[in-house]
Amino acid sequence: MDGLIRANVSEESRVPVGTNTAAVCPKVVARGQWGAVPPLSEERLQGPACRAVIHHTALWPCTAPPDCLAQLTHIQKLHMQDRHFQDIGYNFLIGGDGMIYEGRGWGVVGAHSKGNNHDSVGIAFMGNFNHESPSPAALSSTRLLLHCGVALGHLxxxxxxxxxxxxxxxxxxxxxxxxxxxxxxxx
Ligand SMILES: [Zn+2]
Structure with missing residues (x-):
């Protein structure tokens, strides 16, 4: 029940990103809003992605912005400094509260599924879901994000x-x- 209420709150608080996509696109926290550093380089996808690949970050659960922001910064640093990626690997990341964070964003080749990045979009749920269950809010936001990706022509x-x-x-x-x-x- 608690999850259902939170999912509803999350959907009501979403902000349209443009007139044509207002009905289907959820609010996304932009890179600049979470303090991302710029990518070293960026490669564009050649067309709409034909696969969406779901990941988990396998890190601590994050259910509110301060915790999620700390994790985003941690992951970007890990990916760029330790793994020598050009940027945070995922296209989007999802908090346990249903907040959607922009990683590389739409239309950009990610670094999340080796050998499969050039025709896919990578979305990571923040937390470890070997035992914890994904929240209804996170699932609901991701469903909206995927729907939005199709509407925008990125998926x-x-x-x-x-x-x-x-x-x-x-x-x-x-x-x-x-x-x-x-x-x-x-x-
Ligand atoms: Zn993964």
Whole structure:
């Protein structure tokens, strides 16, 4: 019940990003708003992504902006300094409260699924979902984000939704989130 109420609050507070997409696009916290450093370089996707790959960050659960901001900064640093990526690897990240954070954003090649980044968008749920369940708010926001991606032409209308483990030998996105993936395509 608590989850349902939070999901509703999250949907009501979303802000339209443009007149044509007002009905379908959720509010996204822009890079500048969470203190991202600029990418070292950026490569654009050649067309709409035909796959959406769901990840988890496998870090601490984050359910409110201060905690999520700390995790975003941590991940960007980890990806750029330790792994020598050009930027934070994911296209978007989702907080437990349903807040959506811009990573590389739409239309940009990510670094999240080796060998599969050039035709996909990578979305990471913040937390570890091997045992914790994804919140209804996070699932609801992601569903809206995917719908928005199709509306904006960044995701192919018949895109395939995958978990990272479908493409590589990894636990990602965790058992509970992997089991919940079907909830992301219901409208
Ligand atoms: Zn992953």
């Amino acid at each position: 192919h209308p018949t895109y395939t939704l995958l978990g990272h483990r479908d493409l590589a030998k990894t636990e990602c996105p965790g058992n509970t989130l992997y089991e919940a993936l079907c909830l992301l395509t219901h409208h």
